[in-house]
Amino acid sequence: MTDTQVQATTVEPGFGDFVQLLKPRVMSLVVFTALVGLMVAPVHLYPVAAFSAILFIALGAGASGALNMWWDADIDVLMRRTKNRSIPAGRIQPGEALGLGVALSGISVVMLALATNLVAAGLLAFTIFFYAVVYSMWLKRSTPQNIVIGGAAGAFPPMIGWVAATGSVSLEACLMFALIFMWTPPHFWALALFMKEDYSNAGVPMLTVTHGRRTTRAYILIYTVLLVPFAMALGWTTIGGPVYIAVAAALNLWFVVGAVRIYRRDEVQAEADKYAVEKAFFRFSLVYLFAHFSAMLVEAVLRSMGYGV
Template sequence: MTDATIIDAEYEAQFGDYFALLKPRVMSLVVFTAFVGLMVAPVQVHPIIGFCAVLFIAVGAGASGALNMWWDADIDAVMSRTARRPIPAGKVSAQDALSLGLALSGFSVVMLGLATNLLAAGLLAFTIFFYAVVYSMWLKRSTPQNIVIGGAAGAFPPAIGWVAATGSVSLEAVLMFALIFMWTPPHFWALALFLRKDYNNAGVPMLTVTHGRKVTRQHILVYTLLLAPLAVWLGFTQIGGPVYLTVAVLANGWFVKGAYDIWRRDENMAEADKYRTEKSFFQFSLLYLFLHFLALLADASLRAVGFL
């Protein structure tokens, strides 16, 4: 990692610049899935404890984002998708991002441990370490399987929420983790298909760069086919129900169809139609997780009022 940006001496960083270091869009998904993991657990949690748990998990996710931006400042500067981030844009120094990430990491882990239990705090600490060190510093720049293994970091929040409530790990927590873990590769590979030049210019060995588009499309189909039954399986556990099963069957049917369309599409199609299939698949993938976790929350609400 090198500090590839020049900080404007006349510019004074604003609160929004530091907040952007926390990757608020990613944090919103972390907050939602952690909240669902907490709410569907078979243990009633005091509202204040629950609020604190989700808050500290969110802060931990933000810490991971800041550490990732600190380390990736050099490649962010050459990718069109990330060039406007605070460090490459010259709004925040890499050192400030590192300091913020480390401070928030320690704060979030300690406070989650005090608010809930040590196992939840330990999982949060491991998640931050995994994203900042294992994924960002090692996997991302060294292997085309970076997003496959690195996806574990984004899959932990619902499991941490569950553990914060119950103090233990169960099949349901593992399946919520697995749902996000298996969703991550097809989600990011679809993005990489139409942003291949960005990753190539940055020297990031995404599958599209190292093995080409055809192999990437094959991988998207395989992972989606593995994801679908796993997602439906979650509906047959104690946290599943009719709402979740309906959503899982319909959403995964569409997801498999989208992956199949990507796999079979013609490389030589007209320029205007290029990547339309990939973009459609990627856009639905953004909704995919939200629908599944919202459905889990709906079934939990129905159980709470006695309808299930």
């Protein structure tokens, strides 16, 4: 990272500037998926321990977000989407973000171990390491497969939630991981299709920059098709059921249709309607993930009411 490209702090940072370092929007997804992982597990934690588990998983995700912003400050300042973040905007010094990230990483891992168990804490520590070091420092700037492998960091929270409750990894936890892991590439590549200038300006080797948009469109379709079996398989595990299978079938069908529409388009068509299909696919991908995990939660509630299969 080159500090020269980051503006010097000119204003006194408020509390909100530090909260922004933790990427609250990403954190909300982490909280939701970790909560579902915890709630659908066959073993239930006591309320304060469960609340602590979610809180410290979210805090660990926030810590890795702060470390990511510290490392990426030099490219964040070049991208329209990220140039108003606390560090590139000059409200927080990079060193402050590093300190906050390291401190919160330690607190979240230790507290998760005390509140739940060592396996969950170990997984959280690995997730922070994976996102901050493997993804941010290594993959992001060196390979167009950055988000494919880096997506693992975002896929761990439901697994950590499950392990916090049960103490071990199971098939269900692995499939929840796989669902997010396989969902990440089409989600981000759809974003990259209509945000190409940003990544190109920053020199980040996104697939759209290195292999072109035609290949990216093909990859979106391939990964969407590969995602389907993982999403559907969850329906036949102990956390699935008829509600989940019905919801997943409809969502996956629509997701594949969206990916096929993206694949069939070329840049002339996309420019003509200002990437309407790509933007719609990106928005639907958020609904897709939220609805899958909501369906798992509904199944858990039904089971607790005696309607389980």
